[in-house]
Amino acid sequence: xxxxxxxxxxxxxxxxxxxxxxxxxxxxxxxxxxxxxxxxxxxxxxxxxxxxxxxxxxxxxxxxxxxxxxxxxxxxxxxxxxxxxxxxxxxxxxxxxxxxxxxxxxxxxxxxxxxxxxxxxxxxxxxxxxxxxxxxxxxxxxxxxxxxxxxxxxxxxxxxxxxxxxxxxxxxxxxxxxxxxxxxxxxxxxxxxxxxxxxxxxxxxxxxxxxxxxxxxxxxxxxxxxxxxxxxxxxxxxxxxxxxxxxxxxxxxxxxxxx
Amino acid sequence: xxxxxxxxxxxxxxxxxxxxxxxxxxxxxxxxxxxxxxxxxxxxxxxxxxxxxxxxxxxxxxxxxxxxxxxxxxxxxxxxxxxxxxxxxxxxxxxxxxxxxxxxxxxxxxxxxxxxxxxxxxxxxxxxxxxxxxxxxxxxxxxxxxxxxxxxxxxxxxxxxxxxxxxxxxxxxxxxxxxxxxxxxxxxxxxxxxxxxxxxxxxxxxxxxxxxxxxxxxxxxxxxxxxxxxxxxxxxxxxxxxxxxxxxxxxxxxxxxxx
DNA sequence: CCTCATGGTGCACGACGTGCATCTGTGCAC
DNA sequence: GTGCACAGATGCACGTCGTGCACCATGAGG
Numbered sequence: 322x323x324x325x326x327x328x329x330x331x332x333x334x335x336x337x338x339x340x341x342x343x344x345x346x347x348x349x350x351x352x353x354x355x356x357x358x359x360x361x362x363x364x365x366x367x368x369x370x371x372x373x374x375x376x377x378x379x380x381x382x383x384x385x386x387x388x389x390x391x392x393x394x395x396x397x398x399x400x401x402x403x404x405x406x407x408x409x410x411x412x413x414x415x416x417x418x419x420x421x422x423x424x425x426x427x428x429x430x431x432x433x434x435x436x437x438x439x440x441x442x443x444x445x446x447x448x449x450x451x452x453x454x455x456x457x458x459x460x461x462x463x464x465x466x467x468x469x470x471x472x473x474x475x476x477x478x479x480x481x482x483x484x485x486x487x488x489x490x491x492x493x494x495x496x497x498x499x500x501x502x503x504x505x506x507x508x509x510x511x512x513x514x515x516x517x518x519x520x521x522x523x524x525x526x527x528x529x530x531x532x533x534x535x536x537x538x539x540x541x542x543x544x545x546x547x548x549x550x551x552x553x554x555x556x557x558x559x560x561x562x563x564x565x566x567x568x569x570x571x572x573x574x575x576x577x578x579x580x
Numbered sequence: 581x582x583x584x585x586x587x588x589x590x591x592x593x594x595x596x597x598x599x600x601x602x603x604x605x606x607x608x609x610x611x612x613x614x615x616x617x618x619x620x621x622x623x624x625x626x627x628x629x630x631x632x633x634x635x636x637x638x639x640x641x642x643x644x645x646x647x648x649x650x651x652x653x654x655x656x657x658x659x660x661x662x663x664x665x666x667x668x669x670x671x672x673x674x675x676x677x678x679x680x681x682x683x684x685x686x687x688x689x690x691x692x693x694x695x696x697x698x699x700x701x702x703x704x705x706x707x708x709x710x711x712x713x714x715x716x717x718x719x720x721x722x723x724x725x726x727x728x729x730x731x732x733x734x735x736x737x738x739x740x741x742x743x744x745x746x747x748x749x750x751x752x753x754x755x756x757x758x759x760x761x762x763x764x765x766x767x768x769x770x771x772x773x774x775x776x777x778x779x780x781x782x783x784x785x786x787x788x789x790x791x792x793x794x795x796x797x798x799x800x801x802x803x804x805x806x807x808x809x810x811x812x813x814x815x816x817x818x819x820x821x822x823x824x825x826x827x828x829x830x831x832x833x834x835x836x837x838x839x
Numbered sequence: 840c841c842t843c844a845t846g847g848t849g850c851a852c853g854a855c856g857t858g859c860a861t862c863t864g865t866g867c868a869c
Numbered sequence: 870g871t872g873c874a875c876a877g878a879t880g881c882a883c884g885t886c887g888t889g890c891a892c893c894a895t896g897a898g899g
Contacts, residue, residue: 378865378876385878406854417879422856457833493752496759500751514834522796522823527832529792537785564781572831573786574716575773637845637896644847665885676848681887 386424386434388414393431394481402432402488429494435481437498440532443467444506456510457566460531464562468539472555479552486543499536503528534565645683645693647673652690653740661691661747688753694740696757699791702726703765715769716825719790723821727798731814738811745802758795762787793824 392413396405407428411418425431446466450459471478485491506528511519518524538561545553651672655664666687670677684690705725709718730737744750765787770778777783797820804812 376866381865382877407856408854419857419880420878423877426856428855451836453836453838455833455836458836492759493756496755497752500755513836518834522800522820523827523832523834525800526793526796526824526827527834529796530789530828530832533788533792534785537781537788541781541784561781565785568780568782568785569789570831570833572829573782573789574714574829575777575782575786577710577712577714577717577772579712635897640896641846666887667885678849678888679847682846685887687886 385414385416385420389416389421389424390431390434393425393428394435394477394484397432397488398480398484402428402484402490427494429491432488433485433491433494433498435478436485436495437501439467439471440499440502442470443535444502444509447506448509448512452513456513456527457531457570459513461562461566464535465559468558468562469555472558479546482539482543483547486540487547499532503532506532530569534569535562538562538565644673644675644679648675648680648683649690649693652684652687653694653736653743656691656747657739657743661687661743661749686753688750691747692744692750692753692757694737695744695754696760698726698730699758699761701729702794703761703768706765707768707771711772715772715786716790716829718772720821720825723794723797724818727817727821728814731817738805741798741802742806745799746806758791762791765791789828793828794821797821797824 389410393405393410396409396413405428407421408418410428410431411421414421421431425434443463446463447459450462454462471482485495503525507524510527511524514524538558542553542558542561545557648669652664652669655668655672664687666680667677669687669690670680673680680690684693702722705722706718709721713721730741744754762784766783769786770783773783797817800820801812801817804816
């Protein structure tokens, strides 16, 4: 249910001064965004808006897509991505091999599709944030909302992330999925700014950096998960994210050693 | 060589206050780094140190590797990556098809290998920067040195970059090559800092962000090249880079609209 | 000159990915 | 309800990719 977790003092960003949005920086109570993750539409994969069903046809398609994605992930978790053939995936999803390619163009794409959906949801969530929040603040809240949902709603989701993280052959595909959202997020960021700022490098840079930051925070969190075996707390993930965003807000330069 | 170009007032970063390195922030005159790009060693591809020839064997290997890389790039430029088969590449490089896989594991990897080498050189260059420079300052100078060499020394290099930029199927491979350098660069950055800072997220974040920033600056520059057709000036590239680094130094947050 | 190690090559084979023709079920108009 | 038009699923064929294995050729070292 997208519960916003209790957790430690929601410190927000230690933004060193730039931002000074309205007091309680948390989510405005009525602003539940919801996003409906399910979407992923169909053919194009760019993330069209038509989530609502035109009818049974659309529903079946999204169901098939989800079935393939889940089958691919399930098999990848069990046997390792490299050791799974598309034929097996097709069998597991109960479709013809040929049909697989109507939905995904490669095994890797199917396995990563879940995570790619999260990025999509992240951007959507960001768009829905109240305009009073600073850019990084809104990015933070959007990220937390998506990650919260991803980690709590679905236990398999965590296993999926761990597989993606550990399997080397998935890295390119994952990064590509991430990069695919850069432009969309950049537009969303630009929409929050005055024309002057919107026309600069800033939106693009901020979008790319924010997505990279999420990747890093998540990676470090998952690294902890991989080490200890136990599922780390959501609070840890939040602090990782805040650390990253704090650095980005404060500026990345560091003086050299005078000597 | 590696002439440092005349160009407009080498303004360095407008770092808003954090950094305050020694006066003339430019390259210390005697500190030519040199890096010897040629390297790329051989098998592992991780960038081992043994550039020097153990003998004819090593030399032949690097020559073969370069021949394959150049052949792949040449054909990709001429016919488009998708329309080139490995058989053609092998023929162009005058090797057996089977031999191709002794050097690269895919067509895309071969085409991108040139750019990947640049990233490697970038990290090496950064390591060699004087410790007096701030982190972003050193990153800037390293980037300029590599880009300068890449753009001026070799006219084909620019064509290569344009192909990589335009071909969608190369994106994942390119990003993967970039990501492969993140950890190395992060270590190099950490080596410049006190233990406390070195142990934080900062090095990793800064490394990832810097590489992403280079990608963005280069992308925008190449976009200009693609539009106008003409080869844009190196000064433009430098200003793109400075804009990016300036933003990163100043911090990425932007206040929300109060209303 | 002999021997060893390393890299190049040919071969076989399974997996990947796509174009094309066909079949089936849905959406829709009547 | 009936029938038409089309989107999507499937089967088939074909070319490319990528790898394991065995063998040959050449440089390194004695």
